[in-house]
Amino acid sequence: MQYEILGGNLPVVVCRLNAGDEMMCEGGSMSWMDDGITMKTEGGGIGKMFGRMFTGEKMFQNRYVAQRPGEIAFASSFPGSIRAVEVTPNKPIIAQKGAFLASYGNVEVSVHFQKGRGGFFGGEGFLMQRFSGQGLVFLEIDGAIVEYDLLPGQKKIIDTGYLAAMDATCSLTAETVKGVKNVLFGGEGLFNTVVTGPGHIMLQTMPISNTAAALYSRMPHSSN
Numbered sequence: 001m002q003y004e005i006l007g008g009n010l011p012v013v014v015c016r017l018n019a020g021d022e023m024m025c026e027g028g029s030m031s032w033m034d035d036g037i038t039m040k041t042e043g044g045g046i047g048k049m050f051g052r053m054f055t056g057e058k059m060f061q062n063r064y065v066a067q068r069p070g071e072i073a074f075a076s077s078f079p080g081s082i083r084a085v086e087v088t089p090n091k092p093i094i095a096q097k098g099a100f101l102a103s104y105g106n107v108e109v110s111v112h113f114q115k116g117r118g119g120f121f122g123g124e125g126f127l128m129q130r131f132s133g134q135g136l137v138f139l140e141i142d143g144a145i146v147e148y149d150l151l152p153g154q155k156k157i158i159d160t161g162y163l164a165a166m167d168a169t170c171s172l173t174a175e176t177v178k179g180v181k182n183v184l185f186g187g188e189g190l191f192n193t194v195v196t197g198p199g200h201i202m203l204q205t206m207p208i209s210n211t212a213a214a215l216y217s218r219m220p221h222s223s224n
Contacts, residue, residue, distance in 0.1 A: 001104050003084065003136075011082040012075040013102070013138050017066035024109075025074055025102035027060050034070030039063070061109075074102045074138065078208055081141040085131070085165070092132040095139055095165035105135020130168070139165060143206025150197025158193045161207030167199030 001023075003015045012031055015023060027041070040063045064072055076082055085093055087107050094112050103109070112130035131137045141164050148156060150170065157175065166172070174191045195201055 001136075003138075005082050005084070007075075009079050009081070009144075010076070011080070012073050013082050013084070014071060014073045015102075015104070016071050017064075017069065019066055019068050021066045021104070023064045023072065023102055023104050024107070025062050025064070026100055027062055029074045029077075029101055030062065030064065031073045031075040033064065033072035036068045036070050037064050037066050037072055040065070076101065076140045078140065078142060080143050080204065080206060081145050083139050083141055083145055083165075083202065085137050085139055087131050087133055087135055087137055089132070089134060092130055092168040093137065093165055094168050094170075095129045095131065096163065097128060099129055099139045099141075099165060100131075101138040101140050103131070103135055103137045106133045107131055107135040107137050108133045109137075139202075141202065142204045142208045144204070146203045146205065148201050148203070150195070150199055150201060152198040154197045156195050156201060158195060158203065160191075160193065162203050162205075163193055163195065164202045164204040166195055166201040169197075170199035170201060171196045 001015055001017055001021050003013055005011055005013045017023070017037065030039075041060050042063055066072075074082075082101060087093055087105075100109055108131070110130045110132070112128040142161075145164070150156060163172075173194045173196070175194045176191055
């Protein structure tokens with residue numbers, strides 16, 4: 001399988017499949033494809049279906065199988081970026097809810113439960129997505145991508161919503177914003193997310209929640 005990401009900040013990933021190649025995707029993500037590629041909708045069991053629902057995905061996924069060489073495309077649902085991330089048995093990936101677009105190979109998508117203060121106060125939520133196995137996963141990123149490689153013990157303090165994905169070797173906690181004036185007037189909220197290495201992290205520049213809030217504040221509202 002070969003792929004190309006096109007479209008700038010309105011991205012689509014175009015995958016060129018060989019006969020027998022298979023891809024999985026979030027329901028509704030397929031944008032166009034050649035004749036000769038068949039689709040099968042799968043649930044994968046009640047537990048997995050509800051797990052996907054709680055992490056912002058649809059309960060069912062679609063499997064596309066190429067009967068002969070052909071092209072299939074998957075478009076992002078929000079202006080931003082698409083990033084192809086390699087997953088190996090020794091390198092699972094943790095991502096924000098709703099990040100999954102499509103995958104190639106033997107990639108398992110499951111729920112990652114964020115424990116402790118990081119899940120309760122960190123802003124990323126208790127439930128994230130875990131990608132394991134062997135293959136490529138295509139992630140939707142809100143806005144542009146900024147990436148860092150953290151050394152063991154190195155920390156990155158992140159405002160709510162800006163963490164897109166991280167290696168499973170990283171840990172996530174919450175840190176209280178210090179100072180009463182900072183909390184009341186700083187505009188950053190009460191807690192920040194703290195990611196500690198070792199591992200690779202991907203940050204996003206335009207969290208969809210921030211964009212929605214900004215748009216909502218500029219919409220006319222009824223006085224009733």
